[in-house]
Amino acid sequence: MKKFRTAAAVIIMLICAMAGFFAGAFLGNAMAGAILFSLIAGIACVVYTVDNCEK
Secondary structure (H helix, E strand, C coil): CHHHHHHHHHHHHHHHHHHHHHHHHHHCCHHHHHHHHHHHHHHHHHHHHHHCCCC
16 A cells, blocks of 8 residues: 555656646746646645554
């Protein structure tokens, strides 16, 4: 289950990076949008994992 969470987090960050790239390109700075969206998604995945830790 732990490997699935890691893979899901990476996939979510990649999807958000692509969405951020296109949103940033629309606003004039594509790479900044990609970095911002993937960073936000990564932090959200870390917080979700910490809150739902299996013991």
